[in-house]
Amino acid sequence: MEIVMAFVIGILFMTATYLMLSKSLLRIIVGTGLLSHGAHLLILTMGGLKRGAAPILGGNAESYTDPLPQALILTAIVISFGVTAFFLVLAYRAYQELGTDNVEEMRGTQKDD
Amino acid sequence: MRNTNNIILETAVKVLLFFIALYSVYIFTAGHYYPGGGFIGGLMTAGAIVLLLITYDIKTVVGILPVNFRILTAIGLLFAIGTSAGSLIFDAPFLTHAFGDVHLPILGDLSLHTATLFDLGVYFVVVGVTMTIIQTIGEDE
Amino acid sequence: MSLLHLAIVAPLILSIFIPIFNRIFRRIHTGWFVLPLPILLFVYFLTFLPETMSGKLVSKMINWIPSLGINFTAKVDGLGLLFSLLITGIGALVVLYSIYYLAKNKEMLNNFYVYLLLFMGAMLGVVLSDNLIVMYAFWELTSFSSFLLIGYWYERDKSRYGAQKSMLITVFGGLAMLGGIILLYIMTGTFSFTEIMSQANEIFNHTLFVPALLCILLGAFTKSAQFPFYIWLPDAMEAPTPVSAYLHSATMVKAGIYLVARFTPVFGEHFLWLWLVAGVGVLTMIWGSVFAVKQTDLKAILAFSTVSQLGLIMSLLGVGAAALHYEFLDENIYTVAVTAAIFHLINHATFKGSLFMAAGIVDHETGTRDIRKLGGLMHFMPITFTISIIGAFSMAGLPPFNGFLSKEMFFTAMVHVTEMDIFNLETLGILFPVLAWIASIFTFIYSMILVFQTFTGKYKPEKLDKKPHEAPMGLLISPIILVSLVIIFGFFPNLLSDSLISPAMASILPSLLGAGEEFKVHISFWHGPTIELFMTLGVIILGLVLYKTHARWKKIYKGIPEKLALNRFYDFLLEGLQSASYKVTNTYMNGSIRSYLVYIFAFLIVILAATLFGKNAFTVSTSNVSSIGVYEVALAILVVLGSICILFAKSRMTSIILLGAVGYTVSLFYVLFRAPDLALTQLVIETISVALFLVCFYHLPKLRKFETRMRFKLMNALISVGVGAIVTLIALSAHSSKLFDSISRYYVENTYTEAAGKNMVNVILVDFRGFDTLFEITVLAIASLGIFGMIKLRLNRRNEG
Incomplete structure (x- = not known):
């Protein structure tokens, strides 16, 4: 399963990168969303998959899956939500102020050129 | 946010909301032993309020829940920092938690953790943050 | 924290309260709150005199970063005490002077005094720190405070230009010095100067010895405005005159000299040290004095003269290092160079300080410092004239003032160079006295120009903005005290010899002293008809002739390009760097x-x-x-x-x-x-x-x-x-x-036993790795506030306009 997941993660990263490289702000934000999914799965996979019961004591399990990556990912999920929201509002405000969602048009012109 | 004026949704929400809210409180308190905790509980509560927002409009929701969510965030942060710093009074390192078992007449054995207070801070922050974000965007027309 | 540490940081602590004083007591000049501190510190440092005179050290240590060997060790020895007294003594006089110089209502006094106190604390730190890293930190702090003080009138272009120039050059030197300190650390494994000194012999043949020497000297030369780095000092004259008197003549520019003196026991025996310190010193001396004659601005003359005098002291220290090669104390003729260096250091602070203050008074009362506009002020400002003439005669090396004594000793030291038989000095050594003598003639000329162009000659009221009159008493007190010292040290030089000069020499040349020995210093007026006396007479006669005719031969300077070549090089370098980095950055940072x-x-x-x-x-x-x-x-x-x-x-x-x-x-x-x-x-x-x-x-x-x-x-x-x-x-x-x-x-294993929880993920989040969570919710809160701000705060142009 880990091998399969490696490829799934690779594809997630690939599509995320492609979206982030485009010029539309919306696609960039969607790309960051995909990127965080990929990163979360990567952390989880690196710790090993299905190595025992869910990390909750009781239930007479012999072994548990690694709880540390899960804690890290939980933090990461919430943070990425905050960052995505911030980014969304940034895009929205930039669009309001500048009238475009094309990042190439947002570059502006240098005054002393 | 637009008023959807959807009778089915409105009726369903009135019932569902309490279940979601109750469940979110349960999931928060159970966090130390079962899946759940401050993050999930907070998000679920926020989700319930968002559902309310989608069904009704912002003014109605502000009328029902006259909470300044930014202050809620601050309270949450204070809770978290206060609980962490509390251990300093007892000459223990920052963030040391304590726990103990208490026997109450009707409820039976209770296990009390200062970690739950910390988690409550997380809960408040998550609710506050999520709602601040959604509300400010929603209000901006 | 000992009292000594407190004394070093006291100015820094007081600087915090200055804005408060300034706000609460608006009617009282803020300077009055500052003045007691340097006086108090001066008295405090005087109490160390008996200790250093008996050859003892006072050393107090606070652990700062012990794991890196960085401790705040404060050490008072002869050299450090001499500088501390200069810093606090001149500091007190300058603060007093500034109270009358800077108007209460027009100037940003709290800025001024905060910077000044910052400097005072930093400078004390430089001269009293034994740990080189701590010393370096204070060293850079003096550069920063100097930058702030030069740019005090920041609305002027020239102030900003001068401030930036001094900052770039001195901080460049400071970084080089840091490199030297680190090289020393690599060689010796310690940052403590005392310990490095004790290992001086072992590191002498180390491959890093010469690079370390060069790096340290670079720091000293930039700070003390030696050739070719002196170009920042004339531009630093944009600072208010009290600052010029304090930082740019009496104390900060002498930090480089302090550094050279401090490191003489470590590097002094190397031939590069002797050649570089003495050579650069003599070159700076003659260069500064020659260009001082060309200047027309009073402060510019004083700036170039400071450059020249710093070169003089530097060259003396270089020659003095030769004493280390002649290991017999009794007839060691080269120690006189070190004696002269220290003596002149004190003298320079007195006469140059008074001259700067006098120049400030002229500027204050007439509205100009241009000697082409000034003249005949003797009748309007007799006291200022007296101050200036004493200061200038001392600077020119005329008897009976203290400058004469140190100039004589300077000649003695330079003449002794010809007798050296090391490092090729037997052939090239003759250059030293010759160049020194020529530089002294120019020193004589500009000293005369300074006084007589300003105070005698024709009075030109049409060129002045104000009607000149004598300065108020408050402005005069400080320069009067300084010129009294000029006279006192002139007549009774031996007041200094045992109390300050001998202990300071013991710090510079410790290896020449056995246990319980001390340097016998005796300064006398009359040596008999020696070669030095004839040199002085030659300086006076030739100087007088050249001064009388200088209007005619001054045209030669026109042959030199108007902008000094070195300044042009600096500007070119700066602009080139700026445009080049702009281009490079633009190629990849395209927005x-x-x-x-x-x-x-x-x-x-x-x-x-x-x-x-x-x-x-x-x-x-x-x-x-x-x-x-x-x-x-x-x-x-x-x-x-x-x-x-x-x-x-x-x-x-x-x-x-x-x-x-x-x-x-x-x-x-x-x-x-x-x-x-x-x-x-x-x-x-x-x-x-x-x-x-x-x-x-x-x-x-x-x-x-x-x-x-x-x-x-x-x-x-x-x-x-x-x-x-x-x-x-x-x-x-x-x-x-x-x-x-x-x-x-x-x-x-520990989720249940340590935290009494069963959900491991939750326990990790709230307990084991609670810090992560704490910061995470903080980040979330910040993000939400950011979103709130972005949407609710509309500070854009549309709403403003």
């Missing part, structure tokens, strides 16, 4: 997010691939994989399909829904991978995110694809495939090669 992302991703690919294959880290092993079930395969296909479909989504709604679908599938993955907390969180987050996206997208325009060119698309595709491939390879390798055991065993 396009896409380009930046391309750099980031390209580097990601290159670096990770290089590491992966360079270190042979890439392995694939299928031995330890978990089983593949039907559900997992289905989910994997869903995720892959969903993410690829987003690439081709035509509308924004489709892309949100697809993103949501991927998110929900990922949360199902968490279910299968036994992570219930994650699954729950992901589910709720995904729901809220979709709501958020919908709300935001409601405001945003329709999804448009801007990229049309095939080349653009191909490039993007190439990079994204590269990123995907490299991440896959890393995921495979990370799974296949487990270098360490998982640390989570600790959590599994």
